[in-house]
Amino acid sequence: QSVLTQPPSTSGTPGQRVTISCSGGRFDIGSNYVYWYQQLPGTAPKLLIYRNNQRPSGVPDRFSGSKSGTSASLAISGLRSEDEADYYCSTWDDSLSAVLFGGGTKLTVL
Amino acid sequence: EVQLVQSGAEVKKPGESLRISCKGSGYSFTNYWITWVRQMPGKGLEWMGRIDLSDSYTNYSPSFQGHVTISADRSISTAYLQWSSLQASDAAMYYCARLWAGGTAIDYWGQGTLVTVSS
Numbered sequence: 001q002s003v004l005t006q007p008p009s010t011s012g013t014p015g016q017r018v019t020i021s022c023s024g025g026r027f028d029i030g031s032n033y034v035y036w037y038q039q040l041p042g043t044a045p046k047l048l049i050y051r052n053n054q055r056p057s058g059v060p061d062r063f064s065g066s067k068s069g070t071s072a073s074l075a076i077s078g079l080r081s082e083d084e085a086d087y088y089c090s091t092w093d094d095s096l097s098a099v100l101f102g103g104g105t106k107l108t109v110l
Numbered sequence: 111e112v113q114l115v116q117s118g119a120e121v122k123k124p125g126e127s128l129r130i131s132c133k134g135s136g137y138s139f140t141n142y143w144i145t146w147v148r149q150m151p152g153k154g155l156e157w158m159g160r161i162d163l164s165d166s167y168t169n170y171s172p173s174f175q176g177h178v179t180i181s182a183d184r185s186i187s188t189a190y191l192q193w194s195s196l197q198a199s200d201a202a203m204y205y206c207a208r209l210w211a212g213g214t215a216i217d218y219w220g221q222g223t224l225v226t227v228s229s
């Protein structure tokens with residue numbers, strides 16, 4: 001059971017906007033930056049959002065992140081078929097001295 | 111270009127030992143940490159532990175402490191994950207990744223090493 005809580009699945013149609021939530025606690029999300037990773041089928045994860053809301057070079061601006069208190073969210077606008085993937089949130093836990101991952105959210109583009 | 115290149119897939123029997131590797135290039139290896147992440151078939155990402163390449167300090171997730179060892183050879187920019195006695199439950203994909211931000215966040219990932227454990 002993951003310490004960070006994400007919905008197991010979500011879906012949307014092309015062009016739609018979807019959001020994925022990530023809930024944690026005081027010593028993890030509440031005290032540290034949140035990162036998001038995209039894992040396309042059969043591939044390694046890739047950094048999508050860093051430091052809550054920053055996009056690495058090459059990540060489309062359709063992807064955005066936010067954080068408030070002990071929760072964070074990833075938003076994908078203008079949904080495309082190639083966005084179909086698993087998405088993971090991650091942060092650092094000060095009390096455990098550990099990297100935490102959410103359980104992952106499978107995004108299906110209908 | 112930052113690259114983490116992992117060793118190839120392995121097929122082992124229960125009780126056997128194994129060491130898989132992760133070679134970094136395109137950056138100053140000793141200025142970062144390397145971490146290992148397990149992904150069991152059809153499941154999510156699990157953090158196993160990390161190593162500071164500047165001094166080889168390690169810390170592990172309690173779930174993996176004592177079962178695996180993380181090490182590195184700075185002279186060849188390579189980190190390792192090893193088991194002394196594999197169990198069937200160790201069958202998984204293993205990813206190495208680079209940690210930045212003081213060793214607390216992943217920015218680059220290796221391509222993964224698939225470990226199969228079967229008698």
